[in-house]
Amino acid sequence: MNELEQHPLDVAAQSPLPKRPLSTTIPKGNVSFSDDSRNWSKENPVTQNQTPSSTTSELRNRQENRPTASTATSNINTCSTANTSSINNTTTGAESAGSPKQLSRRNTGPGGRLLPEEEEEEPEPLRWTSRLSSFIREIYDQCSPSLTLENKGSIARDHLANERTYLAWLRTSLSMITVGVAITQLFRLQSESGTPTKKLIKIAELGRPLGTSRYFHSQTVLSYGQFPASRGSVILATVTVLAVLLACFIIVILQGRAS
Amino acid sequence: MDKVNQHLLGPRKHRLYRGHRAKSLSITEEELVEIRARERTFDGAYWRTAMKSFSAGMIIIRLFAHVFYKIGIIFVAFGMAILGISILRRRAAGDVFDQRAPFVTSGFWVMMTTLVSTVTYGIMFVMIMSL
Known part of the structure; x- marks a missing residue:
């Protein structure tokens, strides 16, 4: 397998795993990945007891470093942390919005509604229906009379x-x-x-x-x-x-x- | 906690609430308070408004003179509009068992109700004046 045929997520994370010795010992010919791993485990039998834990931690790090798939999930995570952190506080939503852990609040909209962070724009031209729906949603977000508040307390x-x-x-x-x-x-x-x-x-x-x-x-x-x-x-x-x-x-x- | 009465959980018995099925779910105090608040709003207030409009329309249609027939029909239509708004509002309200999502206040629905009632009152005003 070529290096070009790597999984895109691995390419994006730039492989924080420690460099295996197989990269140096790869022969020039066609060698599949499974064959490599088998060869590697055979070559270093001593370090095999240590490697699983280290590799899992490295994988966890890589998962944390990976760019989040959607901002909605990150918002939800921050909301849950806010819920657990200040579950005893009997504050209104307006008072406690300033702390950096919780949802970011913008002052532009009426009533300070919560807006998700901007996603990066897609370069592909959208269809006119989706463009129309996004336009309508934008207008609705601008001038809808309902507020979006943190759901905690009363x-x-x-x-x-x-x-x-x-x-x-x-x-x-x-x-x-x-x-x-x-x-x-x-x-x-x-x-x-x-x-x-x-x-x-x-x-x-x-x-x-x-x-x-x-x-x-x-x-x-x-x-x-x-x-x-x-x-x-x-x-x-x-x-x-x-x-x-x-x-x-x-x-x-x-x-x-x-x- | 006792087991929850089934009809409180709605028709979606196959979904999971906090990872539990509806049969084996035990509701905490906070969730009970939230559910009570929602029932007071959606079952109490909206439903009562629609019922009041229906009954007023029925009384006007049955008891009053034949001239007021159309006004009673407008009352009934207003009650149906309130019922539809209440159904949509209940769907738009978030999940009681999933408190992570931010709470959206009901300004939009209040605006919708105001619009519908203003149009209804305007029509009734015109009809009463032109009796």
């Missing part, structure tokens, strides 16, 4: 709780809309069954914006629901609900006086 649970709070706001808005539709139906029923005077029709016309004002209210509630609940949003929701209830009460009283 970070995942906190963000899931945040999501639950948002869904609770969404449910509140949904029930508001249902009540608004019900009130619209109520005013329509009253305008249909009651005496068809013009005033009642006008009040029914008032009832429709009342039902739809709940839409605005629910939309404000929804937009506030994206943020963590604060005093301002709660006060605003309470004031709006009270105002809508007061308007409903006043309209009902006016209707009673009119009839």
